[in-house]
Amino acid sequence: MAEQATTNVDSRAAEQAAHFKSVFQDIRSEVNKMMVGQPTVVDGVLTALMAGGHVLLEGVPGLGKTMLVRCLSDAVSVKFSRIQFTPDMMPADIQGTMVLTETASGAHELSFQEGPLIANLVLADEINRATPKTQSALLEAMQERQVTVGNRTLTLDEPYCVMATQNPVEQEGTYPLPEAQLDRFLFKLLVDYPEENEYYEIIDRTTGTEDVDISHITDGAEIVKLREIARAVAVPTTAKTYAIRLVMATQPNSSYATDKTTAYVSLGSSPRGVQGLMLAAKVQAILNDRYSISTDDIKAVAYPVLRHRIILNFQAQASNVTPDSIIEDILEQVKLPRSVD
Amino acid sequence: MVNLENLRLHLDGLAVRGAGYLRRYALKNAVEKAMGHVHIVALIVPLAFVVIALADRFAGTQAWVLNPLLTVILALVVPVVYVLLAALIGFVSRKVSRNYALALFDRELGYKDRLQAADEFLNSSNLSEFESAAVADAIPYAEKATNTKLRDIKIAAPAIYTTKWGHGVFAVVFLVAGMLVQFVAFNPSLEANPIPEELLALNTLEDFVFEEETVETPMESEEDTQTPPQDVSTDRTGEGAVLESQESKSQDSALRKANPSDSDPSESMQVGLSGGASQDNKAGSSSSSLSGEGDPEKKQQESKEPPKDRENKEKKERPDEDEPGDESAKGIAGGKGSGSGRQSSSAEMTENVSRPLENDFDTGVDLESDDEEDEKQEATSAARPMINQRKPPVDRQLSPSGMMGQDERDDLNGRGGAGARKKTRGVAAMLLGVPMPDQLRSQVNPGRVKIQRERSVPHPSQVANEESKDRGSIDESIGKVAHHELKPWMRNVVSNYFTSMRQAPTEQGE
Incomplete structure (x- = not known):
């Protein structure tokens, strides 16, 4: 009897996992109609969307960061808004504000005019150009999924995903994101230059007469269901232990901290790092036809999850030590938990 | 399923x-x-x-x-x-x-x-x-x-x-x-110096050892010469001065036994002098005549040899003459008897106090040097109490110890007048370790260097004249400005500096 139940449950989980994977692959293929190359970035954005996290895309101008998010919003039929951050932008410009409107009877009243932050998929372009005051307006929306304006609190609709871009080169006149906001991003993806063979495809797709039509694959409701499927993936103790050790290894002077961590890291990952590792690894497990997380899944998402949560000290910046090199060292040094009995 | x-x-x-x-x-x-x-x-x-x-x-x-x-x-x-x-x-x-x-x-x-x-x-x-x-x-x-x-x-x-x-x-x-x-160790045929059979045939080890020791060790020969108790008073050529006081005491006790009625020590000393020294003086003259009659080659050889070896040789060559009754062979040795007899009053007392400790450790070399000193004292016929201790005269240098600089000689005895250091006493040199000599050793001031005018012949300039031309627009690009790249070590210096600057307030805060 128990075996029969197990079989039924197993088949249902298998169906859910298969559906998840097919939707994921369909969205990817639609995005790839416009986006040439950058498979890691595309998969990372989709993984963050399915895991319910936010993404910070960093790269020099012209690499298609904004286009990627626009393509994603086209493939996923959700409410999309774009905010181009500038230094003179105020929180009310993105959250919304009370405006005086005229009613049908000719009376005047104050009504709330929603800002671009109230959407399902928000593209925060060049987020580091906004002042810290405006950047902080995103904190509540990203973590609590709500916006408070005056004495009015608006709950944001699910799915809610902020995809921010920033340019690492032009740092003049920018405001680096505070650690509190960086920690709220699930992934930080580095967008690099395309390969040589990818340039041919870019030329053909973008300079010809044919327009690329991106069809809707899914909607917001299904995205929410897919997120629930991803959260249902089983987590063995081995994977939990490994994720915890990885996150603790980023914290200087912890029991798993490597020498490099202690020397170059001033602030390690918070518990949000473990949550991010687990959620992203669950998506990876489904994509790899598994129903439980393995340590390899955690390794695969360690870089985008942890790189923006590691704050380097001045010594590291002077020695050209990057967060990725710290993570590489941690992945080499932290042992797999084989004996957890 | x-x-x-x-x-x-x-x-x-x-x-x-x-x-x-x-x-x-x-x-x-x-x-x-x-x-x-x-x-x-x-x-x-x-x-x-x-x-x-x-x-x-x-x-x-x-x-x-x-x-x-x-x-x-x-x-x-x-x-x-x-x-x-x-x-x-x-x-x-x-x-x-x-x-x-x-x-x-x-x-x-x-x-x-x-x-x-x-x-x-x-x-x-x-x-x-x-x-x-x-x-x-x-x-x-x-x-x-x-x-x-x-x-x-x-x-x-x-x-x-x-x-x-x-x-x-x-x-x-x-x-x-x-x-x-x-x-090689266990093969007897490969031994370099096998033990002779005649040595193996010896009954006891003592026989073999005795033969060797009688030839080599000088102390043993001295003891052998001193073994007859009656020779102690007369034969004083190689004897240790340590035994001298004991011997004199034994002599005194023997004299007391011989003359129990005579209890005055001065009198016994007089007896010793008359009995020993007068005979030795006679013997000295006879030995000088004997030494002058010897073979010239043998005489040269003897003069090269040390006195003790010579004495040992003489003893070996003339074993019969060492008998106590025979006084004809006592040459210089006989003369010594008188000297030591006189010493018993003052010098011998000081030696008795200082020497027993030395004799516990010293070997025959020290005994020889002491004997030489005894001979010198006898030659000058005067006892100098401080000569044995070999100490320099009392230093009159009044400067504190440890302040001897390079300019002070170690052998100063204060007789040359006050030195440079002594003159500085009472001023800054009162502080230990701060020597303030009042004499400055320096070189003569060479004076100003004279600069003589050098005669130079003018040469025509080889540079061509620069033609004037339009300087161009002031808004024109100045071209590429060279950018100075810091070397790695310069970057390290800068980074270390700013790292320390960053860490300084943190440490203070902690």
């Missing part, structure tokens, strides 16, 4: 197999580790064999004499036992958990932790959909793992480093060398 019991059995079997593999892996690791050191262990016995053989050969310890056959056996057995012990300890001390054993198959067969997860979920209740799916997903993998032999895992045979086998050659070389040394 999912057979969970089958899966459990498969996982149990895999856990047992995995534990076995891991124990063998631990065994392999232990053997490899031991093999890394076994070449050193293999050298221990042959090396010890060589050392013991050499010690036995040259030092003659004969403490440990190893049998060569036993050494060869030990040299072979000790490394083997070492490796076996290390392997046993590595095998026994390895503890393998079930999860670890299953992780071996997951890792080696690329199962992505499926077996570990299934084993964990099987033992828990209220499985979720995905946990059940994970268990069911692991079944084909568990069956496949059961039927798969981990032959590809290189954990069975330990790696043996053949490059270190050269140490075995060294071990053999040491063994052979030790055997050669031992062979």
